[in-house]
Structures are given as structure tokens and as C-alpha cells.
Amino acid sequence: MGEARRRGAFDIRKKSAIKRNKEKLLSQLSERNERPPMWFGPVLITTDENGYPDIAASVSNSSMKQEAYRDKAHMETDHITHFKNLLNIQLPEHDFRILGAEKNDPPDFWIERNGETIGLELTMFMFQDLRQEVKFFDEIQNKILDRYISGEIADIQGIEIELWFGKNGANRPRKIEPDELEQLITQLNNLASRPFGQPGPLFDDPAHGLKATPFPYPSEEEGSVGDGFISWRVINVGYTPTKTNLGRIAGFEISHTLKSYRKTDFFNRLQATINAKDKEKNKGHELLISVGMKDMDGWITSVESVCLAIILDEWLTIQKEPKFLSKIYLDCWRTATLKVLYDRH
Known part of the structure; x- marks a missing residue:
């Protein structure tokens, strides 16, 4: 009986100490906008129809949660700013001046390049x-x-x-x-x-x-x-x-461990993302596709951006020519790289 009583008291003290330590750590974590990353993997041991790998290496995914966007306008401003900063370094000949957002989109923004006013439509590549x-x-x-x-x-x-x-x-x-x-x-x-x-x-x-x-x-x-x-x-x-x-x-x-995706899943998702914006209402406009960015809730997954960069050169050989869009850019946030997927001129 005495041992049980002593043990019970010990358990209570242990639980109380653990709870205090956890509450202290949780309060420290809550002060940060960015949550420590979670690693998932290997998440992309992708295979072709015969069961053989069709991406050179499996890619592990890290996911983290940052501060959520306030609204759609906040997110779009972040995307065009990230795009323009990389453009200045990697593709300066495509640089532009932002004229402002369009309330009745499309397009999402009006830009000016070489004296010409152009519409810029924004979208995201992601596996929902x-x-x-x-x-x-x-x-x-x-x-x-x-x-x-x-x-x-x-x-x-x-x-x-x-x-x-x-x-x-x-x-x-x-x-x-x-x-x-x-x-x-x-x-x-x-x-x-x-x-x-x-x-x-x-x-x-x-x-x-x-x-x-x-x-x-x-x-x-x-x-x-x-x-x-x-x-x-x-x-x-x-x-x-x-x-x-x-x-x-x-x-x-x-x-x-997340589900596996095949290379064709990436190709089909990318083509579907373009097709959704390649409409007559976007005739002559340019399209920016962001991948690997945080979503409205602040979640970031790295694997979409990393894997797409690996297989992009092959996709460029099979892509369909858009009917209405004049240019298509891909901004890979996790690898900090820009790619021109299509240029009508």
C-alpha cells in the first residue's frame, strides 16, 4: 500500500514536471511564425507502367507551416514579388515594371515591358x-x-x-x-x-x-x-x-510515407494547370506558374518543386502549344529557379 502511494505521488510529480516543460516549449514554439519542418519519405519512388523507376532518384519531402496569407491579394503579391526578384537575376531580358493589380481579373496584374502593357495571370502547381x-x-x-x-x-x-x-x-x-x-x-x-x-x-x-x-x-x-x-x-x-x-x-x-507519383502524374498535372488558364479571356497574356510555395494556410511541401525541376527538360519536348497565352513561366520556389516554358515571340 505504501509503495503504491509513493508510486502514485511520484507519477503525479512526474506528470506535473513533464506538463510544465511541455507548456514552456509550446509557448516558445507559438511565438514563432514558422513551424519546424516535418520530413516524409522516401515519398517519390516513382515507377513507370512496368514498375521501374522513372525519376533518377527517390526524393524525400519536407513540409513546414509558416504564417498563413491574409487573403488572396496578399498571396498574389508575394508570388509576383518572388518571381520578379528571381527574374532580375536569372532572366533580366524578361524583367518588367508592375503597373498594379486588376480587381476584375483576369489578368491578376498588369505589367509593362519595353513600353508594352501586358497582362500577367498567376496560378499554382500542386498536388492537392x-x-x-x-x-x-x-x-x-x-x-x-x-x-x-x-x-x-x-x-x-x-x-x-x-x-x-x-x-x-x-x-x-x-x-x-x-x-x-x-x-x-x-x-x-x-x-x-x-x-x-x-x-x-x-x-x-x-x-x-x-x-x-x-x-x-x-x-x-x-x-x-x-x-x-x-x-x-x-x-x-x-x-x-x-x-x-x-x-x-x-x-x-x-x-x-506519402503516396508515390509517376512522372506522367507530374506531366498531366502541369498540362492541366496550363490548360485551365489557356482561355480566350487570357489571350495575349502571360502566365506565371508557382510551385513549391506556401498555400493559403501557410503549408509548404518541397517535393513538387524539386521533382518538377528534375523532369522539366523532358516535359518541354512533349508539351502542347498553348492557344491563347503568349508566355508561360515556371517559378520553382524550393530550388529558386525560373524557367520559360513557352514564348510565342
């Missing part, structure tokens, strides 16, 4: 489902962090858990249901049923004619919630988290 996955994953991390702060998750420090949506990431993200979160919390707590780092019993390895030792517990432990909607697996033991707020505060990390 990729952005949704990042936001969905961030929501899960925040909910798990809240539960850890309230003392509802056991001591599972020093491990990394990979999470994905459905078989091979087939499911698209949606809001996690309360019962699914409870299932996930219960399964995470069950990991604490055995000491970490202890190897399991030896098992036969017929291929090499010897007894083999499995990875230390809880490596390769796995589970799923929501009838398989979310699946998870422990991929690292003896791990020092450095990636996210959750890892730095709770001492364990939850990572996520």
Missing part, C-alpha cells in the same frame, strides 16, 4: 491530395501530442512509428474519427507492455542454417485502426526524435 495528406497527418500528430501532454500516452520514448493510409497508401486522407484516435492511442500504449530494446527469442533461419536473432522490441510491431484506414509500424528503436514538435516534446516520433 498531397497537401491534404500533410494537413491530415499534422492533425493526427497534434491530437497525439495533446493526449501525451494530458498524460494519456505511456512512456514510449525512443521509437519511430511509420504511419500510412490504407494498403500502400491507397486511402485518401479524411478527418480522423474519435473512435479511430482511441484505437490508435490504445495500440501505442500497448507497446509499453514490454521493455524496449530486448531482442525476441532466437528463430530458425533455414536459408543460412543457423539461429537468427530478431530486431529488438518493438521493432516491426504493427497495427491498424478504422478497419485498416490507418496502418502503422515501428521502424526505429533507440531513436532520438528531431523532426517535429511531437518528437521533441514526447520523445517518440510518428512519421508518414
Whole structure:
């Protein structure tokens, strides 16, 4: 009875100290406009129709959240400013003077180049489902962090858990249901049923004619919630988290591997982005496509910009000539590079 009472008091003190430390760290983080980045990966082990890689290397994605834009005008001003700053350095012959925004767009802006007034329309290249996955994953991390702060998750420090949506990431993200979160919390707590780092019993390895030792517990432990909607697996033991707020505060990390995209997915998305703006109302106007920038909510994903830059030269050999647009520029924010995709003159 005395031991139980002493243990209870210790747990209360421990929980109180942990909560104070977390609240201090969270208050420091809340003072920053930019959230530390989350790394996902490898997220683009892209394959062709025969299952062979069609981009030279897999590319890991980092995502971070910065201060959200106030409104559409704020975002568009940021885009044209970024474009013009790079233009001055990389393509000075295309430089222009900004005359002002057009309230009744298109175009979004009027510019002047060599004495000619030209309309400039702005758009963005992004995989909306990729952005949704990042936001969905961030929501899960925040909910798990809240539960850890309230003392509802056991001591599972020093491990990394990979999470994905459905078989091979087939499911698209949606809001996690309360019962699914409870299932996930219960399964995470069950990991604490055995000491970490202890190897399991030896098992036969017929291929090499010897007894083999499995990875230390809880490596390769796995589970799923929501009838398989979310699946998870422990991929690292003896791990020092450095990636996210959750890892730095709770001492364990939850990572996520996003869906893979093929090169043709990039090509089709880019062509669709151009087609949406290549209309008669934009006849003679120029188009700026921004990629790798933050969205209205402040989220940035790097992989779109990095991968598009890798395969762009090949796309230029198969692109369709626009019917109405006079010029098309691509501004890759993560690589800080500009490319002229099309010039009618």
C-alpha cells in the first residue's frame, strides 16, 4: 500500500514536471511564425507502367507551416514579388515594371515591358491530395501530442512509428474519427507492455542454417485502426526524435510515407494547370506558374518543386502549344529557379 502511494505521488510529480516543460516549449514554439519542418519519405519512388523507376532518384519531402496569407491579394503579391526578384537575376531580358493589380481579373496584374502593357495571370502547381495528406497527418500528430501532454500516452520514448493510409497508401486522407484516435492511442500504449530494446527469442533461419536473432522490441510491431484506414509500424528503436514538435516534446516520433507519383502524374498535372488558364479571356497574356510555395494556410511541401525541376527538360519536348497565352513561366520556389516554358515571340 505504501509503495503504491509513493508510486502514485511520484507519477503525479512526474506528470506535473513533464506538463510544465511541455507548456514552456509550446509557448516558445507559438511565438514563432514558422513551424519546424516535418520530413516524409522516401515519398517519390516513382515507377513507370512496368514498375521501374522513372525519376533518377527517390526524393524525400519536407513540409513546414509558416504564417498563413491574409487573403488572396496578399498571396498574389508575394508570388509576383518572388518571381520578379528571381527574374532580375536569372532572366533580366524578361524583367518588367508592375503597373498594379486588376480587381476584375483576369489578368491578376498588369505589367509593362519595353513600353508594352501586358497582362500577367498567376496560378499554382500542386498536388492537392498531397497537401491534404500533410494537413491530415499534422492533425493526427497534434491530437497525439495533446493526449501525451494530458498524460494519456505511456512512456514510449525512443521509437519511430511509420504511419500510412490504407494498403500502400491507397486511402485518401479524411478527418480522423474519435473512435479511430482511441484505437490508435490504445495500440501505442500497448507497446509499453514490454521493455524496449530486448531482442525476441532466437528463430530458425533455414536459408543460412543457423539461429537468427530478431530486431529488438518493438521493432516491426504493427497495427491498424478504422478497419485498416490507418496502418502503422515501428521502424526505429533507440531513436532520438528531431523532426517535429511531437518528437521533441514526447520523445517518440510518428512519421508518414506519402503516396508515390509517376512522372506522367507530374506531366498531366502541369498540362492541366496550363490548360485551365489557356482561355480566350487570357489571350495575349502571360502566365506565371508557382510551385513549391506556401498555400493559403501557410503549408509548404518541397517535393513538387524539386521533382518538377528534375523532369522539366523532358516535359518541354512533349508539351502542347498553348492557344491563347503568349508566355508561360515556371517559378520553382524550393530550388529558386525560373524557367520559360513557352514564348510565342
